[in-house]
Amino acid sequence: MKVKVISRSTDEFTRERSQDLQRVFRNFDPTLRTQEKAVEYVRALNAAKLDKIFARPFVGAMDGHIDAVSAMAKNPANLKWLFSGSMDGDIRLWDLATRQAVCQFPGHQGAVRGLTASTDGRVLVSCGTDSTVRLWTVPLPSHAQDDSSDNEAKPLATYVWKSAFWGVDHQENGELFATAGAQVDIWNHNRSQPINTFEWGKDTAISVRFNPGEPNVLATSGSDRSITIYDLRLSSPARKIIMMTKTNSIAWNPMEPMNFTAANEDCNCYSYDVRKMNEARCVHRDHVSAVMDIDYSPTGREFVTGSYDRTVRIFQYNGGHSREIYHTKRMQRVFCVKFSNDGSYIISGSDDTNLRLWKAKASEQLGVLLPRERKNHEYLEAVKNRYKHLPEVKRIVRHRHLPKPIYKAASLRRIMTDAQRKKDERRRAHSAPGSIINKPLRKRRIIKEVE
Amino acid sequence: MVVKVAKVQKTNLLPVVEQSEEEKMTVKKYLRGEAADLGELQDKKLKGQLAVREDLYGKSAQAAAQAEKWLMPSEGGYLEVEGIEKTWRIKQDAIAAEVDILSSRKQFDIVLPDFGPYTLDFSLSGRYMIAAGKKGHMALLDMKNMDLIKEFQVRETVRDVVFLHNQKLFAAAQKKYVYMYSDNGTEMHCLKEHGAVTKLQFLNKHFLLTSINKFGQLHYQDITTGEMIGNYRTGLGRTDTMEVNPYNNVIGVGHSGGTVSMWKPTSAAPLVKMLCHQGPVTAMAFHSNGHLMATAGMERKIKLWDLRKFEVLQTLPGSTKAMQFSQRGLLAAATGSFVQVYGDLSGSQEYSRYMGHSIAKGYQIRKVQFRPYEDVLAIGHSKGWSSILIPGSGEPNFDTWVANPFETRKQRNEKEVRSLLDKLPPETIMLDPTKIGSVKPATKKEMPTKQDIEADKEAAVEGAKKTPLKKKTKGRSKPSKVTKKKQEAIMRAKKPFLEKQDEKVKKKRKRAEEENQLPKSLQRFARKAPAS
Numbered sequence: 004m005k006v007k008v009i010s011r012s013t014d015e016f017t018r019e020r021s022q023d024l025q026r027v028f029r030n031f032d033p034t035l036r037t038q039e040k041a042v043e044y045v046r047a048l049n050a051a052k053l054d055k056i057f058a059r060p061f062v063g064a065m066d067g068h069i070d071a072v073s074a075m076a077k078n079p080a081n082l083k084w085l086f087s088g089s090m091d092g093d094i095r096l097w098d099l100a101t102r103q104a105v106c107q108f109p110g111h112q113g114a115v116r117g118l119t120a121s122t123d124g125r126v127l128v129s130c131g132t133d134s135t136v137r138l139w140t141v142p143l144p145s146h147a148q149d150d151s152s153d154n155e156a157k158p159l160a161t162y163v164w165k166s167a168f169w170g171v172d173h174q175e176n177g178e179l180f181a182t183a184g185a186q187v188d189i190w191n192h193n194r195s196q197p198i199n200t201f202e203w204g205k206d207t208a209i210s211v212r213f214n215p216g217e218p219n220v221l222a223t224s225g226s227d228r229s230i231t232i233y234d235l236r237l238s239s240p241a242r243k244i245i246m247m248t249k250t251n252s253i254a255w256n257p258m259e260p261m262n263f264t265a266a267n268e269d270c271n272c273y274s275y276d277v278r279k280m281n282e283a284r285c286v287h288r289d290h291v292s293a294v295m296d297i298d299y300s301p302t303g304r305e306f307v308t309g310s311y312d313r314t315v316r317i318f319q320y321n322g323g324h325s326r327e328i329y330h331t332k333r334m335q336r337v338f339c340v341k342f343s344n345d346g347s348y349i350i351s352g353s354d355d356t357n358l359r360l361w362k363a364k365a366s367e368q369l370g371v372l373l374p375r376e377r378k379n380h381e382y383l384e385a386v387k388n389r390y391k392h393l394p395e396v397k398r399i400v401r402h403r404h405l406p407k408p409i410y411k412a413a414s415l416r417r418i419m420t421d422a423q424r425k426k427d428e429r430r431r432a433h434s435a436p437g438s439i440i441n442k443p444l445r446k447r448r449i450i451k452e453v454e
Numbered sequence: 455m456v457v458k459v460a461k462v463q464k465t466n467l468l469p470v471v472e473q474s475e476e477e478k479m480t481v482k483k484y485l486r487g488e489a490a491d492l493g494e495l496q497d498k499k500l501k502g503q504l505a506v507r508e509d510l511y512g513k514s515a516q517a518a519a520q521a522e523k524w525l526m527p528s529e530g531g532y533l534e535v536e537g538i539e540k541t542w543r544i545k546q547d548a549i550a551a552e553v554d555i556l557s558s559r560k561q562f563d564i565v566l567p568d569f570g571p572y573t574l575d576f577s578l579s580g581r582y583m584i585a586a587g588k589k590g591h592m593a594l595l596d597m598k599n600m601d602l603i604k605e606f607q608v609r610e611t612v613r614d615v616v617f618l619h620n621q622k623l624f625a626a627a628q629k630k631y632v633y634m635y636s637d638n639g640t641e642m643h644c645l646k647e648h649g650a651v652t653k654l655q656f657l658n659k660h661f662l663l664t665s666i667n668k669f670g671q672l673h674y675q676d677i678t679t680g681e682m683i684g685n686y687r688t689g690l691g692r693t694d695t696m697e698v699n700p701y702n703n704v705i706g707v708g709h710s711g712g713t714v715s716m717w718k719p720t721s722a723a724p725l726v727k728m729l730c731h732q733g734p735v736t737a738m739a740f741h742s743n744g745h746l747m748a749t750a751g752m753e754r755k756i757k758l759w760d761l762r763k764f765e766v767l768q769t770l771p772g773s774t775k776a777m778q779f780s781q782r783g784l785l786a787a788a789t790g791s792f793v794q795v796y797g798d799l800s801g802s803q804e805y806s807r808y809m810g811h812s813i814a815k816g817y818q819i820r821k822v823q824f825r826p827y828e829d830v831l832a833i834g835h836s837k838g839w840s841s842i843l844i845p846g847s848g849e850p851n852f853d854t855w856v857a858n859p860f861e862t863r864k865q866r867n868e869k870e871v872r873s874l875l876d877k878l879p880p881e882t883i884m885l886d887p888t889k890i891g892s893v894k895p896a897t898k899k900e901m902p903t904k905q906d907i908e909a910d911k912e913a914a915v916e917g918a919k920k921t922p923l924k925k926k927t928k929g930r931s932k933p934s935k936v937t938k939k940k941q942e943a944i945m946r947a948k949k950p951f952l953e954k955q956d957e958k959v960k961k962k963r964k965r966a967e968e969e970n971q972l973p974k975s976l977q978r979f980a981r982k983a984p985a986s
Contacts, residue, residue, distance in 0.1 A: 005552075007529075016860045033484065035849070037700055
């Protein structure tokens, strides 16, 4: 007869010294854990509620400008620094960690319309309505710490040109930068005149953006409601589409070099694929007033938009609706937004002369997380995503407080679009089948594509 | 010298090993059900995302199966006989001779002849035991060190005793009310609403104390807030048998008419009522997988039921007053002073005799309880309690986050807080607990009957008639105009119903036309609906 009985010796199952960690034994057998789904559901519900409790996205405001903030630029070489230019010509360099101004670059006579920094972060290019392009040397971080704040820097160069400028962008890893004005000009740092000029029609170009993935491709938007794609290697513009309303700003997806998103006057953002511009890839609809600025996160998975309706929204790169909305009573019309280069923060510059620093994930715990904390956060995120379609959890996860004017405006827009859709349906139902074609929204807003 | 160059094959990071049948079964256990059928989906993005998810599930099931195979610290107990020996003839003395000292200490008899038949309960981890005699003697013991923590007399009849979420609190069903005690004997609460309770049970995940009293009333009380969640009349008279199904936390009550009813805290009617025996139900037990239930009736039969199909799997002989399933699926059934342990030794769901033990003649067994995570069976009888060894009955590997027999004070406190945070609401108790989070299939709506349509139409017309019209000035609310407006409103309310009727009439006409195409002699063979 062979017998064996379970007998556990205490030494094997408890710790040896009091400075050791307690021993943990795992058995993943499902019969030991009953009602797993109910437990996960309760955890998802609690996670959603905790998320809302810890959602404090506003970090701080940076004030110093005395007029509306009209342009912002990130410094590719330094995570903490941000340049901002205002409508009275004042350019400031901010340190986001301390939220203080490190340096000032006075000189512009009119509004600063465009700001951009070179890839090594040493040169700042600014352009304005006084038809000048100014280059500035950016101080080194060590120098900035030594000197007191509110330093004044001398410009490296000033180039005067024929007409007012509307925007500027620097090439990735290159020496060229492009300005948008009466036409699109390509400049070199050392030349006082543009080395190349692009023009298609007699309308002004409002904004310009170089493709970070394809350094020779740039996109501009014009006041003739068009979006034009240029290639520096060709002598003429590559492609152009004309939409129903004008595009205020364009941002390229840093992870997918063929896609860009355009922030339009008609409250929507349209994502396009450069290779196939006859229809938008995705329409992002949630704003209730014109979208003024747009910037992609370095992950390429989401982007932030600032709009004339005093809100900042974060969208997913392939989603139709925003996942987050930030608003404050004190923040007025948002003119520019930037996603910080580590993907954790959003900076918005608005009409009320302040720059505001927000968290990209409202309930994120900042600072260095212990591995257990991080694991716990990841688990809660995963369990919340698994059950976020259930009504109780969905109600909590989806809930955002909207200011009353925006809520009213949004419901009004919904009523109007529903009414329009019903009318179209009825028209189609009462006409010969096939005579009225149902055009999707992605195509509807594009008037034509021009080669 | 010839140097042989080995053929370099492209090796994967993990060697691909042929899986044996056993391994495939364990992987299946960890998969928790079938994979979703993605063929019907038309949304390509969703299909791709779900395919990635299913792949991850497969990988995690594989990893869990591997961990089970290689990382488990203990193997289970077993009893193997040679030749013509039978396992059910082996006595406890023989086992004690073969087994180590620590385990042989787990066999004992405690004789307390004065205080009546004893009932007992183990805490979740198996370390603590509470024994209560019918004449009022209660004892709380630490089984690991064989310590008596607290013992006291309540000087009243005690019918049942149960641990709450840990060993710090336990509830006793005394003569008139239910009392809650802490581990140092202090009476914490007197729960008067339960009445004179015959059986108590505690639902761990929901923190619900369940009781059934002399009048056959079922009470559910949440012990964290003290709220009485449910209070239901079973309607079938006094019962002495109440058990919890550990898989879905449903309460099974056995009645004197031979029926077993199953209850959940949120409904006044039982979930299931099944006729099990021709006489009263004397004992019940649920298997930990939730599919198997054993019931014993007064007609000296033990029936094993499959709870998915509600049919009898097996009938065994025996008049049992106390039954329990162990963690590994062994069934202990006690008759008089003899305990018979059945097990499904061949792997199929056929239970046969595994072991037996008879205590001193004349002692009546009141309760059998397997000790969790140990190969021990505790027997409470009329003169005290005993403990015997049943190899292969306990789960050898415990999970620290579920139940830890070596728990420290800090771990116990942390566990209490965690389980309170994860406390399940009583609505999560249902017959099939995997339904949570699943999508209800779209049921076909029944066509509304003519009466229903008429009723809807009437209601719409009434609504249109009742809406008050705005009084306008400057001659715009003349009586003729007002009546005209009213008529228009009524017509608008009737319009959708009339449109539907028109549609129906049109359809009929169309069909009639189609029928007319046949020559007259064949028209009586025309079918209204296409032939199957």
